[in-house]
Ligand SMILES: Cc1cc2nc3c(=O)[nH]c(=O)nc-3n(C[C@H](O)[C@H](O)[C@H](O)COP(=O)(O)OP(=O)(O)OC[C@H]3O[C@@H](n4cnc5c(N)ncnc54)[C@H](O)[C@@H]3O)c2cc1C
């Protein structure tokens with residue numbers, strides 16, 4: 346389970362108090378009825394889904410109830426930063442996962458058994 | 471390839487099992503192939519096999535960043551069924567079920583397909599309405615699915631608790647008798663062996679790191695951790711990593727990748743005769759031939775490539791299992807793991823050409839694509855060989871998210887599988 350810092354409550358709380366709300370910084374057109382099908386698709390369906398640094402929305406649904414944004418590493422699940430809605434995207438962290446090197450490839454196991462859970466030092470609390 | 475048979479077993483038994491060959495070869499990559507498949511999961515290997523068998527294309531490489539079958543193919547709970555709501559779904563999932571029946575003979579490899587019946591539970595009025603609607607829609611499509619009373623459900627699966635005062639009362643169920651399970655690893659190994667025998671190169675520990683395109687935009691090949699490999703046709707079949715690879719060709723996808731977990735118990739004697747799923751409380755369970763209870767949990771709520779998931783997701787599922795099958799409350803769980811599933815907005819896959827000439831994609835199977843493996847490989851091979859879709863996958867385009875012609879199993883099923 347993740348530990349997430351709510352920037353409004355200024356506290357780290359367990360993931361169960363939060364609801365993930367998808368990719369952050371996706372702006373809805375103020376004239377949504379007039380945009381083209383391609384623009385609507387890009388807004389509504391297409392997602393970055395990055396392997397590495399991700400920007401996402403969270404809602405502290407069982408706390409203060411407010412939406413905020415987070416910058417996280419989608420390979421290690423480590424949060425770099427959480428910040429209030431409306432604030433600018435923070436600069437990319439230096440320690441971010443390189444996009445190409447696959448941190449998740451492990452050496453082949455002799456049997457076809459699914460590998461055991463890796464113990465991650467962070468992310469899971 | 472030496473065929474497996476009862477005579478081969480007898481012969482090898484007499485001489486100490488020294489004559490068995492490797493199941494597939496591990497050649498050095500050629501500089502160029504006719505077709506490159508990215509991802510040696512069941513779907514990628516099946517695609518290569520049917521390209522070779524049905525379309526006469528054998529100059530193929532299947533590139534795998536880890537070991538073959540080490541992705542979701544080797545991590546899933548192996549439920550097979552075809553009782554989806556929409557016509558397009560009926561088309562592809564039932565195509566697969568028909569191929570499962572006979573696959574062991576076709577591949578000369580025992581994939582242990584076991585049509586032991588998949589039962590889906592209804593716990594409330596809404597479930598009853600949704601599941602009965604499925605029964606009727608399935609029958610119109612010629613797919614078997616039947617409605618059962620709680621008593622009939624209990625007769626079919628004795629461990630089920632149908633007490634009126636249960637926390638999750640069972641008020642009915644559907645049963646697809648042709649549904650069941652198969653041995654996941656054997657599916658990957660069987661396709662790999664049969665494809666290799668037809669000349670397909672399976673290249674493991676070879677990660678695709680870039681997609682090379684010519685000035686006119688068409689695909690020229692891929693960069694890998696073992697150097698550049700050329701091909702005019704590239705099929706991306708990389709499950710949770712499909713959007714990462716498509717991004718290398720500048721195609722942004724309607725996909726999000728989430729961890730999905732499963733776990734198995736200690737092995738016990740045969741106790742559980744079928745597959746039971748409950749969408750409402752999110753739990754599904756069967757028993758492997760080894761004796762382990764195989765239990766599937768839900769996805770985490772956030773995008774992740776970590777191949778792990780939160781422990782609370784597993785305990786939530788076990789809560790439900792213990793309520794529905796009280797006899798399992800003291801079973802010990804042995805192992806749990808996660809896979810990264812690629813989820814589309816309508817929860818239906820994408821099996822299609824892409825805006826990049828020569829680039830094809832087979833992805834978006836999300837939490838439920840194992841069951842489709844043979845059908846998916848079969849029609850995707852057709853799509854690559856003919857540069858146009860088979861009629862079964864004609865609706866599974868990338869453009870449907872622009873035109874709005876969704877195949878909205880998400881709304882229909884409300885959950886996985
Ligand atoms: C826990 C769990 C339970 C599930 N239960 C069921 C079920 O009961 N029934 C069902 O029908 N489905 C189930 N599924 C879904 C099913 O497992 C998948 O839909 C299906 O196995 C996908 O097969 P695939 O061949 O497309 O993907 P995979 O088997 O994941 O293969 C993709 C391959 O691509 C490789 N790859 C990725 N990136 C690269 C790269 N850059 N270069 C080279 N190779 C790369 C990966 O290493 C991987 O081996 C479950 C999934 C999970 C995780």
Ligand SMILES: [Zn+2]
Nearest residue numbers: 351354405409
């Ligand atoms: Zn808060």
